[in-house]
Amino acid sequence: MTSGGVADSSRPVIEVTNVTKIYRMGENKVFALREVNLKVFPGELVAVMGSSGSGKSTLMNILGCLDVPTAGQYALDGVRVDGLSRNALADLRNQKLGFVFQGFNLLARTSAIENVELPLLYDRTGRWKDPRALAGEALARVGLGERFDHQPSELSGGQQQRVAIARALVTHPMLLLADEPTGNLDSRMTVEVMVLIQELNDQGITVVIVTHEPDVSRYAKRIIELRDGHVLRDHPIEKRRSAAADLAALGDEVIASPAEVTAP
Amino acid sequence: MTQRTLLRLAWQSILKNKMRTLLTMLGIVIGVGAVIVMVAVGQGAQAQIEAQISSLGTNLIIVLPGSIAQGGVSQGAATFNRLSIQDAEKLKREGTTFAAVSPVVSTRLVVIGPQGNWRTSINGVSTDYFTIRDWTVTSGAIFVDADVTSGRKIAVIGATVAKQLFPGQDATGAQIQIGHVPFTVLGVLVAKGQNAGGQDQDDVILMPYTTAQTRLSGNVRIGQILVSTFTPGDIPAAQNEITSIMREAHRLGDGADDDFTVRNQTEIAKAATSTTSVMSGLLAAIASVSLIVGGIGIMNIMLVSVTERTREIGIRMAIGARGSDVLTQFLVESIVISILGGIVGLFAGYGGAMALAHFTGWNTVVPPSAVLMAVGFSGAVGVFFGYYPARKAAALNPIEALRYE
Numbered sequence: 083m084t085s086g087g088v089a090d091s092s093r094p095v096i097e098v099t100n101v102t103k104i105y106r107m108g109e110n111k112v113f114a115l116r117e118v119n120l121k122v123f124p125g126e127l128v129a130v131m132g133s134s135g136s137g138k139s140t141l142m143n144i145l146g147c148l149d150v151p152t153a154g155q156y157a158l159d160g161v162r163v164d165g166l167s168r169n170a171l172a173d174l175r176n177q178k179l180g181f182v183f184q185g186f187n188l189l190a191r192t193s194a195i196e197n198v199e200l201p202l203l204y205d206r207t208g209r210w211k212d213p214r215a216l217a218g219e220a221l222a223r224v225g226l227g228e229r230f231d232h233q234p235s236e237l238s239g240g241q242q243q244r245v246a247i248a249r250a251l252v253t254h255p256m257l258l259l260a261d262e263p264t265g266n267l268d269s270r271m272t273v274e275v276m277v278l279i280q281e282l283n284d285q286g287i288t289v290v291i292v293t294h295e296p297d298v299s300r301y302a303k304r305i306i307e308l309r310d311g312h313v314l315r316d317h318p319i320e321k322r323r324s325a326a327a328d329l330a331a332l333g334d335e336v337i338a339s340p341a342e343v344t345a346p
Numbered sequence: 347m348t349q350r351t352l353l354r355l356a357w358q359s360i361l362k363n364k365m366r367t368l369l370t371m372l373g374i375v376i377g378v379g380a381v382i383v384m385v386a387v388g389q390g391a392q393a394q395i396e397a398q399i400s401s402l403g404t405n406l407i408i409v410l411p412g413s414i415a416q417g418g419v420s421q422g423a424a425t426f427n428r429l430s431i432q433d434a435e436k437l438k439r440e441g442t443t444f445a446a447v448s449p450v451v452s453t454r455l456v457v458i459g460p461q462g463n464w465r466t467s468i469n470g471v472s473t474d475y476f477t478i479r480d481w482t483v484t485s486g487a488i489f490v491d492a493d494v495t496s497g498r499k500i501a502v503i504g505a506t507v508a509k510q511l512f513p514g515q516d517a518t519g520a521q522i523q524i525g526h527v528p529f530t531v532l533g534v535l536v537a538k539g540q541n542a543g544g545q546d547q548d549d550v551i552l553m554p555y556t557t558a559q560t561r562l563s564g565n566v567r568i569g570q571i572l573v574s575t576f577t578p579g580d581i582p583a584a585q586n587e588i589t590s591i592m593r594e595a596h597r598l599g600d601g602a603d604d605d606f607t608v609r610n611q612t613e614i615a616k617a618a619t620s621t622t623s624v625m626s627g628l629l630a631a632i633a634s635v636s637l638i639v640g641g642i643g644i645m646n647i648m649l650v651s652v653t654e655r656t657r658e659i660g661i662r663m664a665i666g667a668r669g670s671d672v673l674t675q676f677l678v679e680s681i682v683i684s685i686l687g688g689i690v691g692l693f694a695g696y697g698g699a700m701a702l703a704h705f706t707g708w709n710t711v712v713p714p715s716a717v718l719m720a721v722g723f724s725g726a727v728g729v730f731f732g733y734y735p736a737r738k739a740a741a742l743n744p745i746e747a748l749r750y751e
């Protein structure tokens with residue numbers, strides 16, 4: 083279970099240089115990102131914050147090799163991504179990246195295990211021998227060992243997001259990208275998901291997470307704030323919170339009054 | 347991605363939407379079913395005609411007047427007649443590869459029986475005719491060579507004639523008048539039914555050709571000379587021999603065209619079935635229109651499904667599916683759906699052909715190649731009509747697909 087991410091801690095996992103992204107809406111140009119510079123090193127847990135429309139998702143799409151910048155360069159794990167073919171980008175996503183989305187994005191009417199197995203099936207390197215078993219391990223790792231055959235509609239939001247995390251980690255990615263992963267979850271589920279993300283980060287996976295919520299950003303090691311496509315602030319967090327500790331604290335409250343498991 | 351995985355993924359998503367799958371399949375089921383029923387009807391008709399042709403007799407060769415080769419137009423029968431009794435006798439005398447030779451002198455006349463009249467074909471033949479056509483009598487007897495030599499006024503009547511003139515009685519030994527000449531009925535032929543052209547083969551009277559030529563008035567002519575061989579393998583040699591004997595009899599010089607035509611049974615069958623095969627081809631072509639309509643149905647549903655599953659496609663691409671993976675998945679889905687439809691259609695068509703045979707009495711034959719055809723054609727329909735939607739799916743932009751609501 084070695085991750086590709088723990089290798090060289092001096093080389094940045096993410097190196098974004100002068101990246102600009104322009105969307106054309108007819109006559110108008112929308113500058114979603116303006117000359118963004120960013121480096122993320124192995125083992126970091128970065129929270130990207132900013133108001134709606136500030137360019138967070140655009141940045142994540144570029145980091146995730148789902149989109150290419152209008153100008154500037156992006157190197158993932160030392161490899162320039164701009165100019166790569168659609169197929170090469172697809173392979174990069176499959177081998178190096180894991181995605182977690184706000185809306186979970188699981189395949190409907192498809193069991194948990196089949197969802198988690200899917201990235202392994204699209205692998206072209208032939209390194210995964212038994213996708214079913216690996217998917218089972220990944221589900222067990224996110225605490226869903228008994229829910230292999232459940233379909234997304236039969237799972238709670240928190241459980242669905244954990245299936246999505248299992249799907250993201252099953253390929254042992256070097257970089258986990260999560261765009262508002264807790265946006266659709268209540269506070270307890272939020273903490274549960276953050277426990278998992280911190281665990282994965284502790285095991286060496288670099289994580290970039292987009293969030294609105296200051297509570298969530300406090301679980302990160304570094305915060306980047308965007309405004310109008312600019313990096314407004316980029317600073318480390320001194321008093322990083324432990325999601326596991328918060329969950330332990332919450333546990334008592336749940337027993338006390340299950341209905342009021344909102345903001346502590 | 348292995349082929350097995352691909353099939354599994356396609357199968358999963360086919361099962362996820364059973365109703366959609368069934369409706370899509372229905373078009374192909376109906377298309378393939380219709381084609382199979384039509385092919386079965388055509389093949390049935392052809393098989394029936396072939397059976398009737400072989401009922402003409404075994405190892406049969408027919409010599410007809412006139413040459414088919416002359417300008418492609420038959421110069422035969424009506425324009426001039428260059429077959430003679432002498433030709434038939436010469437063939438009989440000189441042939442080495444023939445089992446039997448008989449001229450057929452034919453006319454149509456009114457026959458008067460004790461209880462009524464009946465207009466029928468009169469054929470003057472030799473005793474070999476019964477051998478050639480493998481024809482015997484149900485009562486009485488057939489005539490012998492001596493009857494031919496002496497030109498006796500005897501007749502062997504067909505089952506239809508017997509039924510018309512002697513309903514419910516045995517005609518053997520009775521007197522009839524053919525063209526006002528009195529004849530004795532020598533026997534009644536076994537019923538043969540209709541021939542390939544739908545004519546009643548039993549509506550006939552056979553008599554010695556000598557009698558027909560000397561006793562009957564009117565337009566008595568040699569319509570054809572029938573020859574049979576001992577085995578089918580002898581047919582080509584016999585045809586050559588007939589040609590050379592006939593050319594000699596007609597004193598044709600080296601450069602002259604044949605003024606007669608020699609046809610074997612296979613050639614006759616081919617001529618007779620060519621019309622039906624055109625007909626059955628036409629039927630199948632009309633039926634394949636429904637197959638195309640079924641294919642368009644697949645394309646329609648797959649296009650809707652690409653739109654409906656835009657987000658799914660986005661998810662697959664985000665986790666590493668290449669465009670070609672998505673293309674193949676959609677293509678395999680449409681191929682699997684249409685081949686399944688083809689297989690169900692095969693059974694439906696088979697059932698339809700049997701039902702049609704049962705209710706209409708038509709002869710229907712589902713050829714074994716129909717299995718291959720059903721699977722092959724439906725697969726091709728799946729590829730052809732599935733490709734465009736699949737390519738559309740593969741060309742989607744992953745971000746836009748993910749954002750799609």
Ligand SMILES: Nc1ncnc2c1ncn2[C@@H]1O[C@H](COP(=O)(O)OP(=O)(O)O)[C@@H](O)[C@H]1O
Nearest residue numbers: 105107112114133134135136137138139140141
């Ligand atoms: N596909 C697009 N076409 C046009 N404009 C877009 C598109 N995607 C994003 N934008 C614009 O780019 C800006 C940044 O959007 P986004 O990255 O989604 O912001 P955030 O995720 O921070 O809310 C917004 O002004 C948005 O309207």
Ligand SMILES: [Mg+2]
Nearest residue numbers: 135138139140
């Ligand atoms: Mg966003």
